[in-house]
Amino acid sequence: MKADAALATTPAVRRDSPHAEPAAATRPVKARVERLSFWYGSKQALFDITMPIHERCVTALIGPSGCGKSTFLRCFNRMHDLYPNNRYAGHIWLEPEGIDIISPKTDPMVPRLRIGMVFQKPNPFPKSIYENVAAGLRIRGVRNRAILDEQVEKSLRRAALWDEVKDRLHASAFDLSGGQQQRLCIARALAPEPEVLLLDEPTSALDPIATAHIEELVDELRESYTIVIVTHNMQQAARVSQFTGFFHLGKLIEFGETEQIFTTPRESMTQDYITGRFG
Amino acid sequence: MKSKQDSDSHGRFAPSSAFLRRRALRARLMHTLLLLTGTLSVLVTAGIVYTLVRDAVPFFAEVGLLTFLTDTQWTPLFAQPRYGILPLLAGTLTTSLIALLVAIPAGTVLAIYLSEFAQRRLREVVKPVLELLAGVPTVVYGYFALLVVTPLLQRLIPGLPGFNMLSAGLVMGIMILPYVVSLAEDAMRAVPDALREGAYALGFSRLQTAVRVVIPGAFSGLTAAYLLGMARAVGETMVVAIAAGQNPRLTFNPLEGAATITTYIVQVSLGDAPYGSLAYRSIFAAGLTLFVVTLLFNILGFWLRRRFREVY
Ligand SMILES: Nc1ncnc2c1ncn2[C@@H]1O[C@H](COP(=O)(O)OP(=O)(O)O)[C@@H](O)[C@H]1O
Numbered sequence: 001m002k003a004d005a006a007l008a009t010t011p012a013v014r015r016d017s018p019h020a021e022p023a024a025a026t027r028p029v030k031a032r033v034e035r036l037s038f039w040y041g042s043k044q045a046l047f048d049i050t051m052p053i054h055e056r057c058v059t060a061l062i063g064p065s066g067c068g069k070s071t072f073l074r075c076f077n078r079m080h081d082l083y084p085n086n087r088y089a090g091h092i093w094l095e096p097e098g099i100d101i102i103s104p105k106t107d108p109m110v111p112r113l114r115i116g117m118v119f120q121k122p123n124p125f126p127k128s129i130y131e132n133v134a135a136g137l138r139i140r141g142v143r144n145r146a147i148l149d150e151q152v153e154k155s156l157r158r159a160a161l162w163d164e165v166k167d168r169l170h171a172s173a174f175d176l177s178g179g180q181q182q183r184l185c186i187a188r189a190l191a192p193e194p195e196v197l198l199l200d201e202p203t204s205a206l207d208p209i210a211t212a213h214i215e216e217l218v219d220e221l222r223e224s225y226t227i228v229i230v231t232h233n234m235q236q237a238a239r240v241s242q243f244t245g246f247f248h249l250g251k252l253i254e255f256g257e258t259e260q261i262f263t264t265p266r267e268s269m270t271q272d273y274i275t276g277r278f279g
Numbered sequence: 280m281k282s283k284q285d286s287d288s289h290g291r292f293a294p295s296s297a298f299l300r301r302r303a304l305r306a307r308l309m310h311t312l313l314l315l316t317g318t319l320s321v322l323v324t325a326g327i328v329y330t331l332v333r334d335a336v337p338f339f340a341e342v343g344l345l346t347f348l349t350d351t352q353w354t355p356l357f358a359q360p361r362y363g364i365l366p367l368l369a370g371t372l373t374t375s376l377i378a379l380l381v382a383i384p385a386g387t388v389l390a391i392y393l394s395e396f397a398q399r400r401l402r403e404v405v406k407p408v409l410e411l412l413a414g415v416p417t418v419v420y421g422y423f424a425l426l427v428v429t430p431l432l433q434r435l436i437p438g439l440p441g442f443n444m445l446s447a448g449l450v451m452g453i454m455i456l457p458y459v460v461s462l463a464e465d466a467m468r469a470v471p472d473a474l475r476e477g478a479y480a481l482g483f484s485r486l487q488t489a490v491r492v493v494i495p496g497a498f499s500g501l502t503a504a505y506l507l508g509m510a511r512a513v514g515e516t517m518v519v520a521i522a523a524g525q526n527p528r529l530t531f532n533p534l535e536g537a538a539t540i541t542t543y544i545v546q547v548s549l550g551d552a553p554y555g556s557l558a559y560r561s562i563f564a565a566g567l568t569l570f571v572v573t574l575l576f577n578i579l580g581f582w583l584r585r586r587f588r589e590v591y
Pocket residue numbers: 040043045063064065066067068069070071072
């Protein structure tokens with residue numbers, strides 16, 4: 001049985017708030033994390049985490065630095081497989097098929113081809129701007145020049161980078177500034193139109209204007225994508241997300257609708273964190 | 280007590296002027312030391328070039344640069360000596376090219392395997408073994424070419440002469456392979472993992488990550504690896520002297536034997552060309568040619584690195 005019942009427990013929805021979308025919590029679930037634990041060698045970094053990722057919603061992960069947000073996010077595309085001695089336990093069911101992402105029987109390529117990721121530090125490839133954005137399409141077998149051109153432009157526009165680079169698409173990605181590189185990485189992740197987008201503190205290297213662009217983008221993208229965003233900026237979490245999970249020392253302390261987490265948290269620890277009393 | 284303004288302008292941990300003087304002195308000392316070592320290495324290089332040029336200049340004065348570069352015969356020890364570098368240059372380039380055709384593809388593939396596919400434990404065993412192989416004396420490789428590889432090739436290619444550039448080039452390729460693998464692997468290891476993660480997250484396979492991201496990311500290190508391999512091949516002496524023969528012949532056919540620039544240099548150095556004679560001086564002209572060839576390849580490498588530079 002997939003712990004549907006446990007996951008479906010809906011936190012109290014405050015219908016009077018302008019923020020909460022009606023019945024947001026009853027939206028279909030894109031992925032369900034079930035009793036997930038994770039170890040770096042012998043060091044346990046995640047403890048028995050269970051939470052849903054709602055489809056076409058933004059789920060924010062907040063918590064003090066070192067609490068396991070990145071570790072958690074990197075389970076979704078099996079990034080931990082790249083290094084030896086890492087171990088997962090539990091399940092992450094990717095819906096609608098119910099593929100268990102972290103099962104050793106699942107080819108890590110399956111989730112990676114369906115789930116895109118943007119890292120905390122920009123990591124463009126040593127190629128041109130154009131080829132960076134086209135890379136994901138090319139390895140999915142897209143050869144048609146017109147489709148590539150169209151998708152590259154669309155992705156760069158969405159990442160609020162098009163106007164700055166449209167005249168030098170074939171220049172090296174390394175010629176861009178840090179903030180531009182990060183937006184390029186966002187465009188690169190968007191180009192293959194993944195079902196889920198993982199964002200690990202995507203704006204921590206950006207200036208306020210670029211950050212605002214990205215936040216707008218995230219809000220826009222939720223029409224068609226499921227987004228999980230790690231942020232240490234609580235205002236950002238409140239602005240862009242519909243659901244929030246609060247992590248502490250590798251445990252999920254509280255999960256609920258963003259509105260509820262930020263106004264009436266059930267756990268005192270959440271309350272302390274969002275009011276800035278620790279972390 | 281100090282006034283407020285005083286403590287503001289100096290602060291609690293403001294260094295004393297004696298401390299600052301010592302620090303400045305240390306900095307000047309280090310600067311001078313570095314300048315000296317730098318100058319020394321430049322002087323050594325200049326000394327080498329001077330030695331070459333000193334005897335090459337009277338040679339060119341007598342033979343003429345144009346003759347040297349265009350004559351198709353190299354027969355310094357004949358009664359009617361001819362001094363055309365082309366036959367020796369052809370021998371050097373042919374054997375080096377064969378060596379690079381072996382070492383670059385094989386070296387790159389092995390480096391990709393070691394850097395991107397092999398378990399760490401295997402890598403820790405293979406790397407020292409490679410470095411050991413790089414330490415085998417070249418004369419051993421020379422006899423390996425002459426006594427093992429040539430007879431094998433003769434079975435495949437009937438009529439292949441005992442001295443041929445193919446065998447020498449192949450073995451020279453094997454000889455510089457560990458070198459190229461080791462340097463290429465270092466270059467690929469130096470590519471940050473963040474780049475690999477970006478590729479895997481996008482759905483790249485291991486091979487795609489290696490070929491499309493790691494190799495372009497390691498471009499300048501790889502160029503350096505290939506260039507050093509090339510420099511070793513061009514300067515290699517024993518293998519070609521033993522396996523390719525010592526007969527200067529203007530040919531690019533790997534199935535023939537031919538002398539290279541280095542072969543000629545040892546041949547004459549071991550013989551009894553009188554000091555100051557034209558034959559003696561021809562060694563330096565040949566050496567200078569070798570120097571220029573290596574320099575040209577280095578400039579090419581420098582240009583390539585600038586053209587395809589990567590910054591992290
Ligand atoms: N590669 C690793 N090996 C061992 N421990 C790690 C590794 N990466 C992270 N950790 C540890 O796991 C915990 C969670 O880290 P992380 O997920 O990066 O936290 P966050 O993203 O919330 O700041 C931290 O205690 C960190 O030290």
